[in-house]
Amino acid sequence: MRRVCTAILFGLISLSSGGCKRSPTLSESTVTGSILPDANHAIASSAASPADDGNWIMPGKDYASTRFSALGQITPDNIGKLGLVFTFSTATTHGYEAPPLVVNGTMYLITPFPNTLYALDLTKPGAPQKWVFKPEPAAASQGVACCGTVNRGAVYSNGKIIFNTLDGQTIAVDADNGRQIWRTQLGNIQKGETITMAPLVAGGKVLVGNSGGEMGVRGWLAALDEGSGKLVWKAYHTGPDKDVLIGSRFKPFYAADRGTDLGTKTWPPEIWKLGGGPMWGWISYDPETQAIYYGTGNPGPWNADQRPGDNKWTTGVFSRDVNTGEALWFYQTTPHDIYDHDDINESILADIPWGKGRRPVLLRPGRNGFFYVMDRRTGQVLSATSYGHMNGYLGVDLKTGRISINPQKEPKQGRVTRDICPAAPGQKDWNPSAFSPVTGLVYIPHINLCMDMSVSPANYIAGTPFVGADVKMYGGPGGYRGAVTAWDPLANKAVWEIHEELPLWSPALATGGGLVFYGTLDGWFKALDARTGKLVWRFKAGSGIIGQPISYRGPDGRQYIAVVAGVGGWAGGIVDGELDPRDPTAALGFANAVKDLPNKTTPGGMLYVFALPR
């Protein structure tokens, strides 16, 4: 696990020596990590990952979803001097999953419910508040948010900050003064729909999907016109082809995904209307082909006995034309999902060495525990390799694309199925990986949990949970519940892996200085050496960290690192929701896996920003 592949080592040595020679003064912005187009490892797709301008305008950093900052002032050698520059209280006590955005000297923060948007002036000492926008979402929306009243981020585009509210609105405000430009209601809380994802703006469209896979919603992805907020197209993830926007351009790679109206035929009659398949995670975009890539959420209810069939188009990956929404291909990672293994995780756009040239791929660390390398033109799975402890699945057949389920671990009515790994939150939940085009490695923050599960008939009552399962989670083998794995997507193996006592619920950040940042549920903000995984720096925040760290260049030319602490979400709900761990099924079973957390951290949203001394 800890062997370093030679090519990567070579790349890193050249990177670090290059960095030393240029020995940056702090006012100079430097890119240490030279990203060589002929590098013998995965690189980010160039059209989707332009040169770093020092801003951070969307949660994924770029359309390729690298979460990589090319800034290289802060390195493993000097990070010991990294210190706190300023803080800001978000006035919330619920789980904070969003990254700050930085655009030309202004920082933007979007909080969990009530989804307050703050603008901070980075050009002034202490970064004072510039303006605040309060969208006042309906308080009742908190009651239909399955796993915390979180928000996964805002996005900047053409002078606007665009974000979603828990009660199902998409709002655009003027980035200069915080005035509302448009507001569109998309979700309906009476049906259990909320919106927690960060929008993506691509091709003049604002892309937004619904949450509510535990509430019997019917999943969709909508595209709004960026200028007006008006609906351009809406693609459902269950139902007849015309609703799913499946037409003549739809060319799935595997036979199992071909046929007419599979979104109704792979369900019991009418059940697709309550079938889930929401979209609350991450979208990537390839400007060259104008195609978007994203995964769909779990089918509902969790009790799979109630929905025999493959349950299309849930728990799979779509590619669509951003202009029309037309489906281009689909691959169902987990047909007839039985474990709540949503497939909404990030799709990193990379070009990998292939024969004499390069092949455009998606790198997808899946919730079901397989790391998928897929041809993004066709949807073909090139490899699917387990990156953690797994017994619920036996493997993926690359000829048919089909995942093989371990029949001994299949939850059935009338029994408790024990020791299923990975548990319902998967090998990795929503919290995205970072990809360094310098090392060619994917840095995966993930979890190591197993579960007992019993299923029972669920009743559908609109606006209430539609689950039909009792779950109890606990730590997996090895005595750790979280891990950071540096994954080589060419060799399909870990280069290094470090273990965390608590489940990891924060995204990762990789930098050109050769560092990987992430936070822990008990509030440690940590930096690892990207080559070795060695811990080189840490800071204890006031609350657990599930927010995404970013790196930006400040108006003074210095490299900054920023993260918002604030425990919560599914993993931290035991703290911010004051759940009672004596009931092992609390928080859909997650509370049992983090019984110790209330003794280790307290709620509270706070921004922390770090830099090297002047």
Next chain:
Amino acid sequence: MSSPFRASLIIAGAATLMVCGCKREERHSDSNPLAGSVPAGERQPTIYPGGGTPPPLDPRAARYENNAPALAEGQWLYAQMNCVGCHAHGGGGMGPALMDDKWRYGGRIDQIAMTIAEGRPNGMPAWRGRLTDDQIWKLAAYVRSLSGQPSKDAVSSRADEMSNTTPLTLTPRQGPRNADTAGR
């Protein structure tokens, strides 16, 4: 193994139990309000203008608290109406925990019934018109049992869910706080 004498002893014992436990087994065919009221309790965590006296406990409470058929039906409704999806088996999730000693809107059975019927602003749905008053009272009785309030001979020793949850007969009684308890 058993003599007729021992059998008659058991029958006599059971008969005594039935007489003593009549409240436990009492069944009702309607839910009209009863006459009379229950004295207010000594704990007064809320301000009651004009003298500090909490309103009397709704007299219907007596029909449901410590009543085994009501608690059993409430337990069934708790699963069927998807209460379990939000509150789990008392530990909470989307909604607050119900097995602890904290009650946002009061832990008296009539207050819980009111919460179920009318909903609460931070996401608790309003069930009036979806459930009968009788069903709401039974649900409220079961919700109180999650924190061990009823007597142990009235609650079910068998849970419907996986065997890891604590049976209600072994659930410790939480002394409610933040609640208008009416001393119960």
